[in-house]
Each structure stands twice: as C-alpha cells, then as structure tokens.
Amino acid sequence: MVHYKNLIPQDIKKASYPYLENIISIIVINITHVLMKITSNVYTRNLLIILAILICFVGNLLYHFTFKNFINQPELPAKYAAYKTLAESPTSTHYEIKPLFAYVSDNRTFSVPRYYPEEQIVRIYSHTDAPQQDKIVTCYKFDPAGNLVDSSTSQKEPIDAASTYQTLPDLTTNDTIFKTPNKTIYQDYFYKASLLLPPDTWLGTGYIHLIMKTDTLKFKEDDLFQLSYYKNEHIDFGLLKNRFSNFYIVKAKSN
C-alpha cells in the first residue's frame, strides 16, 4: 500500500521552473490518486489502465470508421443517373462516341494526335512497350471525316519537322477548364467519391457535356484530370483520351 499523500512533497520539488521529471510525477501521482480510490490492488489497477488504452484504441478506430468515412453531399440528381460512360457509347440525336480502336492491347502507348495541314490528315502513333530494337511503331492516319485511311508499321517513330504538323489543341489539359463552363466541353455536375488531397481535391465522377454543332453529348467519366479532348476547325470529328489512354472518337452517326 502506497501512501500517495506522502509521496507528494518528495516528488514535486518546489523548483522555479517545471522539470520534465516533475511534470511526469505530477501526472503519475494524479493517476495513482484516482486509481487508488477505485482499487488498492496493483494488478487490478494495471488492468484498468490496459483496458483504458484498449478502449481508446478501438474507440479511435470506430470513430474514424463511422464519423470520418462519409461525404456530406446531396444525392445524385435523377437526370444524371442515365448518363453513360465512354465505353458504353453515348449518343445524341446526330452524334455518337465510339472507341477509336476496336481492340487495344495493354502494352501499347499512344502519342498525342497531330494534324498535318498539307495532307489534311490526323496521325496517331502507337508503340509497344518493348526494348528499342523490338519496338514496333504503328502510325494511324485519319481523314477529316474521321475514317481510318491507312495504317503502317515501322521500327522507328519518324521525326517530324516542326513545321509540317500541328498538335491538335488539347482542350482539357487540366481539370480547371472543366469547372468553368466552356462552349465546347464542360463539367455539368461532379459527384464526389473520395478525398484525394486535403482540403478540397476530390476523386469522383464528372458528368460532362460535350457540344458538337447543335447537339450536346452527355457522358460520365471518373478521374477527370486525366481526360483530354482534341479538336480543331479543319476536322469534323473530335478525339477523347481517357485515363487508361484509350481513344474515343466523336463523330456524326454513320447510318
């Protein structure tokens, strides 16, 4: 049995400033003081301390799970529920979005589409992720109507002189352009899924409107900051590139 009252004068030295040792002993004596009232058995006392830590631990886990694990946002409005993803080929009255390539193997990377004014052609290069000597570069050529004209393979990506082509203007290099309504492509609604960077950068689904002449194409897409839209005034189609670097073509319905 420890007489805590007797401990106090020895342990708390009346120093002009608090030593760390004194602070610890004040805390310890206070805890002992409280626990002494409950039980005088050292084992029961220790068990209470262990239980207290355990309750704090489990409580902290449950607190995080129940109170910090949801997003306070209104339910998704009903009109957005019908929006299709790019892979589901959304359509409007006169336009449609379709995958540019029927099948793309995983180990291919695509270049940014380039427009060649002299030939009036859009080229996209793709190459396999193989060592330099095994690399196969495929060049796809599209006419202004959006039809595949020609594709050729070679071992090397040709180096174009800067004057012969222009990169199609990438309308959405970052997500800030989506947020300001813009005449061609903009985000109509955003539904949060999870916090990416505190305080206010979110991952989630963007509900996007893309305007082609008189039509508005509507689709949804996750992780918008990786979505790009390419278009210029010489071609009748648009190109979308998503986060898996799959290309989608936006053009007039074929029927």
Next chain:
Amino acid sequence: MTPTTLSFKKAAFIAFLTTIIYVITVLSQKDLGGYGGLFLLSLSPLAFLLVIIICYLETYLERKQLIAPHIVFRFLTLFLSLSFIAWLSLSEIYIGDFQQYTFGSYMWHFGQFALDFILPIGIATILISSMLSSNRSNTVKNQ
C-alpha cells in the same frame, strides 16, 4: 520479482537488442529502398536512446505502483500504449478522411498498418518486457 531499480548496463543491453530488431525491420521493408531506408537507419541511435528511456519509465511506473510487476502486464501496457501512439501519429498514411471505406477495406488498411508497425512493436516489447522480468543478474548478485 519487482525490479524497482534498473542498472544502466541492463537497460543498455535491452536497448542494444531492440535496436537490432529495429534495423532488421527497416532492412526488411522493401519499399524503403534508397534514401528513405538510409534515413531510418541513421535514426537507430535515437531508437537506442528511446528504449533506454522506455525501460527507465517502465521501472519508474512500477515503483509508483501503476504497472504490475508481471511480464504479461508489463508487455500489455507497453505494447498497447506504443501501438496506440504509433496509430495516432501514423494513421493518416494508411487511412484518409472522406474515403467511404467498406468495413472490409477499412480493416484491410488497418491490417497493413498492423503488419508494418504493430508486429515489430510487438516483437520489441516482448523482448523488453521479458528482459525486464528476468532477474538473473540480481540472483547472481544475491548469491
């Protein structure tokens, strides 16, 4: 049974063994290759010092009759409090706010934390508490 006093030699030996566990833990983390691992290895003198402080704190709390002089109690108190402190300071890396986890994925993330931190803390605290409980040196002195 009650080590109300702790010789510095013993504390230093415990700290030495625990520092070895610390170094092994850092080296076994494959994704800590390069400068991250080197930085943590350079902190091993700090771990040594910390374990000595923990040993003295533990015996101090035993003297003040807050920790029972038994290996299980020593282990549980130390293990749970150190794990809790680790969780409070490091949970942000494993579990973010506003993520809408399911219970399963939440427990998976906690499991990752447990594998990375609670396991080494457990091994180290088993070592510390069992070494503190062994009073072979005392008996030798008494003989």
